[in-house]
Amino acid sequence: MSARQVPKQRYLAPKEAASFRQVLKLYETHQYKKALKVADTILKKYPEHGETLAMKGLIMTFTDQRAEGHELIKLGLRNDISSFICWHVYGLFNRTEKNYEEAAKCYQHALKYDPENGNILRDLALLQVQMRNLDGFISSRKQILSQRPEIRQNWTALAIGYALVKDYALAESILQKYEDAMIEAAKPDDIEHSELLLFKNWIIHQSGDVKRALEDLEKIADVVLDKLCVLEYRALYLLELGRSEEAARAYRKLINRNPDCKAYFEGLEKALKVTDDVPKRKALYAALAKQYKRSNVAKWNPLVFLTGQEFKEAVSEYLSGFLARGVPSAFVNLKPLYTDDSKVQAIEEFALKYLSTLTGVASNGSSSTSNGAKDTAEATPTTYLWTVFYLAQHYSKIGKQDVAMEYVEKAIAHTPTLVEAYMVKAKILKRSGDLQAAADTMNQAREIDLQDRFVNSKAGKYYMRANKNDEAVSTISLFTKNDGAGKGVGDLHEMQCIWFVTEQGEMFARQDKIGMALKRFHSVKKIVDDWWTDQFDFHQYATRQGTARTYIDLIRWEDSLYSQPFYTRAAEDAIKTYLSLHDTPKSARVAAELAGLSEEERKRVMKKLKRDRAKENKKLEAEKLSEKDDDPLGKNLENTTKPLEDAMVFYKPIKDLEAWKWLGEEIEKRKNAPVEAKTEATA
Amino acid sequence: MPSNYRISLDDLTPNNLGVLQRINSVVLPTSYSDKWYKESLTVGELAKLAFFNEVPVGAIRCALETSKESSKIYIMTLAVLAAYRRYGIGRKLVEHILEYAKSSQVKEVYCHVWVENEEAMAWYAHQGFERGEFLKGYYRKMEPAGDAYIFRKVIE
Numbered sequence: 001m002s003a004r005q006v007p008k009q010r011y012l013a014p015k016e017a018a019s020f021r022q023v024l025k026l027y028e029t030h031q032y033k034k035a036l037k038v039a040d041t042i043l044k045k046y047p048e049h050g051e052t053l054a055m056k057g058l059i060m061t062f063t064d065q066r067a068e069g070h071e072l073i074k075l076g077l078r079n080d081i082s083s084f085i086c087w088h089v090y091g092l093f094n095r096t097e098k099n100y101e102e103a104a105k106c107y108q109h110a111l112k113y114d115p116e117n118g119n120i121l122r123d124l125a126l127l128q129v130q131m132r133n134l135d136g137f138i139s140s141r142k143q144i145l146s147q148r149p150e151i152r153q154n155w156t157a158l159a160i161g162y163a164l165v166k167d168y169a170l171a172e173s174i175l176q177k178y179e180d181a182m183i184e185a186a187k188p189d190d191i192e193h194s195e196l197l198l199f200k201n202w203i204i205h206q207s208g209d210v211k212r213a214l215e216d217l218e219k220i221a222d223v224v225l226d227k228l229c230v231l232e233y234r235a236l237y238l239l240e241l242g243r244s245e246e247a248a249r250a251y252r253k254l255i256n257r258n259p260d261c262k263a264y265f266e267g268l269e270k271a272l273k274v275t276d277d278v279p280k281r282k283a284l285y286a287a288l289a290k291q292y293k294r295s296n297v298a299k300w301n302p303l304v305f306l307t308g309q310e311f312k313e314a315v316s317e318y319l320s321g322f323l324a325r326g327v328p329s330a331f332v333n334l335k336p337l338y339t340d341d342s343k344v345q346a347i348e349e350f351a352l353k354y355l356s357t358l359t360g361v362a363s364n365g366s367s368s369t370s371n372g373a374k375d376t377a378e379a380t381p382t383t384y385l386w387t388v389f390y391l392a393q394h395y396s397k398i399g400k401q402d403v404a405m406e407y408v409e410k411a412i413a414h415t416p417t418l419v420e421a422y423m424v425k426a427k428i429l430k431r432s433g434d435l436q437a438a439a440d441t442m443n444q445a446r447e448i449d450l451q452d453r454f455v456n457s458k459a460g461k462y463y464m465r466a467n468k469n470d471e472a473v474s475t476i477s478l479f480t481k482n483d484g485a486g487k488g489v490g491d492l493h494e495m496q497c498i499w500f501v502t503e504q505g506e507m508f509a510r511q512d513k514i515g516m517a518l519k520r521f522h523s524v525k526k527i528v529d530d531w532w533t534d535q536f537d538f539h540q541y542a543t544r545q546g547t548a549r550t551y552i553d554l555i556r557w558e559d560s561l562y563s564q565p566f567y568t569r570a571a572e573d574a575i576k577t578y579l580s581l582h583d584t585p586k587s588a589r590v591a592a593e594l595a596g597l598s599e600e601e602r603k604r605v606m607k608k609l610k611r612d613r614a615k616e617n618k619k620l621e622a623e624k625l626s627e628k629d630d631d632p633l634g635k636n637l638e639n640t641t642k643p644l645e646d647a648m649v650f651y652k653p654i655k656d657l658e659a660w661k662w663l664g665e666e667i668e669k670r671k672n673a674p675v676e677a678k679t680e681a682t683a
Numbered sequence: 684m685p686s687n688y689r690i691s692l693d694d695l696t697p698n699n700l701g702v703l704q705r706i707n708s709v710v711l712p713t714s715y716s717d718k719w720y721k722e723s724l725t726v727g728e729l730a731k732l733a734f735f736n737e738v739p740v741g742a743i744r745c746a747l748e749t750s751k752e753s754s755k756i757y758i759m760t761l762a763v764l765a766a767y768r769r770y771g772i773g774r775k776l777v778e779h780i781l782e783y784a785k786s787s788q789v790k791e792v793y794c795h796v797w798v799e800n801e802e803a804m805a806w807y808a809h810q811g812f813e814r815g816e817f818l819k820g821y822y823r824k825m826e827p828a829g830d831a832y833i834f835r836k837v838i839e
Contacts, residue, residue, distance in 0.1 A: 324687070326736050380688045381766040382736040414766050416709050417702050417739045448705065451698035 050080025192546035515634030
């Protein structure tokens with residue numbers, strides 16, 4: 001570019017122009033201190049130079065001078081509004097601020113002044129897919145591809161774009177064109193090439209042309225490195241094409257590789273068309289269970305479709321095996337069957353009968369194996385233990401907490417060292433409504449095995465359910481680093497431990513510590529928001545590594561992120577809290593407490609309230625999430641003047657979900673309510 | 684006999700100290716102080732837990748007594764949950780101690796048994812322990828004070 005084309009405000013003498021190029025280079029190699037020095041030498045001579053100011057600002061944002069950097073970036077842009085560098089810099093800044101919409105606008109401005117700039121186009125494409133502006137993404141990737149068609153990932157990226165909008169024909173043709181144009185043959189261990197072939201095959205299948213997908217699969221099968229995937233795709237395609245015998249063979253091969261994968265068994269059932277034919281289905285599983293003795297799926301699946309006497313026999317065999325071997329998770333395995341009352345009945349009958357054969361090892365150390373009954377010859381004390389343990393969980397599940405308690409006490413009397421027994425006892429107490437006793441019992445379980453983090457977490461949770469924050473925090477802090485502020489609470493935030501943050505928020509809400517509760521609910525949202533932004537790195541990574549199929553899975557998972565219970569639960573909590581803040585503002589709550597008191601009493605109550613609160617607040621100050629946390633009690637959140645707008649922040653990500661429409665209606669109802677009515681009501 | 688159970692021993696650690704506490708408190712008539720339990724962590728091989736099918740059901744805790752002439756191991760507590768007796772768990776715990784004694788040149792392993800506890804006396808005799816001195820009123824805290832025999836096994 002010759003000097004005469006350069007606008008006046010951008011002109012630099014040759015020496016400074018060289019310095020500027022140096023700044024860019026130093027920035028790219030992360031040598032920020034040096035870069036700043038060089039930038040300052042330019043600014044000595046050209047203090048108004050926009051591009052240098054912008055670069056200096058950008059670098060400052062990397063050296064802990066964010067605010068000043070931001071100002072310089074803006075100043076630079078003002079001084080040279082037609083510079084693509086200034087716009088790119090501002091875009092980068094917005095991107096680090098996670099303000100993706102603004103960033104995309106900046107990039108588009110930058111491209112106006114330098115339409116062929118590949119770096120900016122690529123950055124723009126990343127933002128577009130992050131914001132799910134897929135049309136924009138496709139058009140950017142098209143441009144990039146036309147500039148650099150020799151790079152494989154440019155083809156993959158465009159094909160991904162088409163796949164994301166479900167235009168499979170175009171996606172396939174892009175990949176086909178690349179293959180046709182490929183000059184060098186791929187090396188045998190080229191994983192990217194292998195993934196690309198599978199991606200194309202997946203696309204053909206997605207397009208609905210199963211026959212061609214199968215043909216393609218056979219063509220690439222030898223080259224593809226992911227052999228398991230070929231087997232799985234083949235089995236599925238054969239099944240969909242109605243080539244049952246071959247499909248059955250393919251699924252048997254898969255089961256042989258992994259006899260604990262449910263999907264393979266389902267595939268085999270479909271291929272053999274036995275799903276609606278109980279006798280055949282039963283025979284199939286009997287054979288499979290015999291062949292794969294260690295497979296739980298082969299034993300478990302029949303429990304779902306068998307009924308009546310056949311179920312009784314099957315479940316007896318299944319459960320007695322578990323009880324004799326002492327598998328603590330026996331109940332967890334059978335729990336899904338508890339939606340069927342007749343099955344529950346059958347299980348109960350069997351377990352009670354089984355228990356009655358175990359009297360020899362039941363009581364505390366009385367008789368030896370002299371019972372004589374055949375069944376007891378092999379029974380050991382732990383068989384008895386796990387059987388009463390099972391019954392305790394069984395009765396608790398079906399709502400008979402008293403009976404459940406009898407059985408769990410039997411287990412504890414028999415073996416007072418079994419952690420699991422105390423845990424079940426705690427659960428029974430919780431279900432009976434005695435939250436304090438439940439927490440104490442869970443803590444007893446914890447004390448038997450201090451290194452078990454699962455029971456430690458449970459104890460923490462049970463304490464929170466009993467509104468015991470101190471106990472909860474000191475318990476869970478036994479497993480956290482605790483070198484920052486706020487003991488384990490800060491650590492668990494950093495570790496994105498959603499269950500803990502949610503439980504604590506709900507506890508604070510029950511205790512009417514509104515600020516603290518809101519603070520936790522916001523933390524949950526922040527964690528989920530972080531997961532949403534975390535995908536940013538993968539937009540680039542996936543095309544570089546060629547892992548397109550996994551990437552598309554990730555994108556679809558991210559799309560469902562906010563509909564998952566870990567978010568919706570906290571969102572519901574937060575919205576309800578904000579609604580109650582709207583319905584009963586703080587002043588009204590205080591007024592209600594003082595209503596009907598004499599002046600003197602009122603003073604006394606206020607004084608006591610103040611004292612209590614100061615005490616409480618001091619304690620909660622210890623709950624700072626980090627050194628920078630300047631509102632550990634969430635006062636700013638609680639003192640909001642616009643609770644409905646705040647509620648909307650939580651509602652927005654779930655507004656299109658049918659199940660949560662009612663929450664939106666609750667907010668709307670209040671928004672539309674005439675203000676006068678409210679003031680009258682509280683007056 | 685086809686065994687459908689496994690017995691194994693494991694070390695006492697700060698994390699499972701609660702198990703020793705629970706077993707002793709359920710099985711033994713005397714109670715021990717927190718200090719005593721904390722000290723149990725310092726005796727190494729002289730404190731062990733026993734597991735039956737992975738469930739902790741028994742424990743032994745001894746002390747090494749050294750003097751100028753010889754050193755002895757004193758079995759302070761040996762307990763197996765009632766439901767798990769007659770499976771050889773106690774024997775396995777004591778055998779461990781006897782082996783340890785042998786490997787560390789300890790000449791004698793001994794304990795006290797309450798004279799009324801016929802079962803325990805027979806058990807120790809069965810393990811090859813010999814009945815020794817009669818100690819009148821050894822169990823002072825009992826009402827009335829209980830007498831004890833010493834049971835000892837000399838290590839060759």
